[in-house]
Amino acid sequence: MELTRELTLFSCFESSNMDTFAPFKFKTVSLSRIKIHDKIFEPFISAEEIDKAVTVVAENITKKYRGKKPVFIGVLNGCFYFAADLMKKINFSCEISFVKVASYVGTQTTGNVRQLLGLDQKVSGRDVIIIEDIVDTGNTIEAVTEIITNMGASSVSVATLLMKPDVYDKKVKIDYVAIDIDPEFVVGYGLDYDGYGRNLNQLYVLSQAENLKSNEDMLNIVLFGPPGAGKGTQAIKLKEKYELVHLSTGDILRNEINNETELGTLAKSFMNKGELVPDEVVIDMIGNCLNEYRDAKGFIFDGFPRTTEQAQALDNLLEEHSTEIDTMLSLEVDDEELVDRIIKRGQESGREDDKNESVIFNRIITYNKKTAPLKSYYDEQGKYHAIAGVGSVDDVFERLTSSIKS
Ligand code: AP5
Numbered sequence: 092m093e094l095t096r097e098l099t100l101f102s103c104f105e106s107s108n109m110d111t112f113a114p115f116k117f118k119t120v121s122l123s124r125i126k127i128h129d130k131i132f133e134p135f136i137s138a139e140e141i142d143k144a145v146t147v148v149a150e151n152i153t154k155k156y157r158g159k160k161p162v163f164i165g166v167l168n169g170c171f172y173f174a175a176d177l178m179k180k181i182n183f184s185c186e187i188s189f190v191k192v193a194s195y196v197g198t199q200t201t202g203n204v205r206q207l208l209g210l211d212q213k214v215s216g217r218d219v220i221i222i223e224d225i226v227d228t229g230n231t232i233e234a235v236t237e238i239i240t241n242m243g244a245s246s247v248s249v250a251t252l253l254m255k256p257d258v259y260d261k262k263v264k265i266d267y268v269a270i271d272i273d274p275e276f277v278v279g280y281g282l283d284y285d286g287y288g289r290n291l292n293q294l295y296v297l298s299q300a301e302n303l304k305s306n307e308d309m310l311n312i313v314l315f316g317p318p319g320a321g322k323g324t325q326a327i328k329l330k331e332k333y334e335l336v337h338l339s340t341g342d343i344l345r346n347e348i349n350n351e352t353e354l355g356t357l358a359k360s361f362m363n364k365g366e367l368v369p370d371e372v373v374i375d376m377i378g379n380c381l382n383e384y385r386d387a388k389g390f391i392f393d394g395f396p397r398t399t400e401q402a403q404a405l406d407n408l409l410e411e412h413s414t415e416i417d418t419m420l421s422l423e424v425d426d427e428e429l430v431d432r433i434i435k436r437g438q439e440s441g442r443e444d445d446k447n448e449s450v451i452f453n454r455i456i457t458y459n460k461k462t463a464p465l466k467s468y469y470d471e472q473g474k475y476h477a478i479a480g481v482g483s484v485d486d487v488f489e490r491l492t493s494s495i496k497s
Pocket of ligand 1: 317318320321324340341342344362363366367368369370373393395396401432435444454480481482484487
């Protein structure tokens with residue numbers, strides 16, 4: 092079965108109790124945020140918006156320079172996208188050349204000296220339009236303008252894709268600005284972060300929330316165990332004690348089924364047989380929930396991860412949020428007790444996958460085959476803790492909290 096991207100649209104809610112759910116719909120954002128080196132960037136200015144702004148700059152330049160045969164000088168590396176798109180929209184006769192700006196330390200009196208590399212164009216007596224990707228404090232554009240003026244250009248003007256007016260402190264007039272931005276760090280459309288990101292066809296901005304937030308104090312728990320082990324029961328108590336967000340993939344999927352969504356219909360076909368819903372569906376769900384609860388003090392993952400692929404995906408998602416799993420608490424209950432509990436609950440709750448004994452057995456078999464191996468995954472990271480899941484609910488809770496404390 093092919094899973095379409097639409098299936099990643101789902102109701103993300105924190106699990107608490109079914110009566111208090113406040114589901115809402117939102118579009119997946121986990122796919123649109125990007126990571127470059129250690130930083131997370133969010134979509135900022137779309138390719139369409141950039142195109143419109145570049146068109147306006149091209150029209151204004153055309154009005155002023157038609158018939159004058161100016162020479163455009165692009166300042167590399169960042170200008171390559173803007174220069175290319177701008178030139179496609181300039182429909183009068185002109186020339187274009189590119190330079191790189193090099194700095195070297197001069198004498199005590201000259202200080203930092205800038206020079207242009209690669210200028211193979213005669214600018215003397217010409218109208219020059221400098222193409223920049225971004226102007227912030229203006230150091231570079233001031234130096235480039237001065238050098239070209241000193242080379243005898245009859246006029247020098249500046250066209251920039253981005254301008255940070257709040258930090259610009261030079262006297263050079265910036266004649267054509269496609270887009271004014273706040274003093275933020277952006278990548279894409281020619282601009283880079285430590286060499287990467289230039290090829291993105293839209294602009295992204297550094298996610299302040301992501302990068303400034305210290306997530307070291309978060310408490311992230313994988314509450315693990317077979318069907319009926321008491322994960323949901325204990326998660327409610329842990330959530331209250333530690334003020335955590337409780338994410339139960341089972342609850343989220345059942346909510347989708349109740350709302351008769353496309354995702355719900357898909358999930359039902361697996362859940363009613365006691366099989367696992369495909370990894371990509373649940374991974375997207377959790378990714379969206381993590382984005383939704385960015386200010387959380389931590390998470391209880393209940394029923395997730397259930398496969399090695401899900402566990403690896405969770406590690407990656409948490410890394411993007413500068414956090415990680417602290418502990419994996421595995422509730423251990425023997426199969427006989429599990430079946431008794433689930434059948435009893437099925438009689439009261441009417442949960443579809445609790446009603447049929449063969450489905451219950453298949454859930455336990457699926458757990459043993461696909462999910463239980465995750466104990467080794469977390470054991471290798473020193474995070475696996477087996478907790479006896481029999482006895483009163485309070486006794487089990489006491490064991491869990493003692494384990495968290497230690
Ligand atoms: P999910 O909803 O996660 O169900 P489950 O893992 O089968 O777990 P249960 O809800 O049955 O049990 P629990 O451990 O939460 O125990 P509970 O506290 O309710 O998943 C359902 C389905 O969704 C899966 O089969 C799969 O198809 C799909 N799915 C979900 N996540 C997925 C994922 N990540 N990937 C792919 N597919 C996914 O307790 C059970 C009963 O025992 C209750 O009646 C309770 O009152 C009782 N009880 C609890 N503690 C005690 C105690 N100490 N003593 C006596 N009784 C107790």
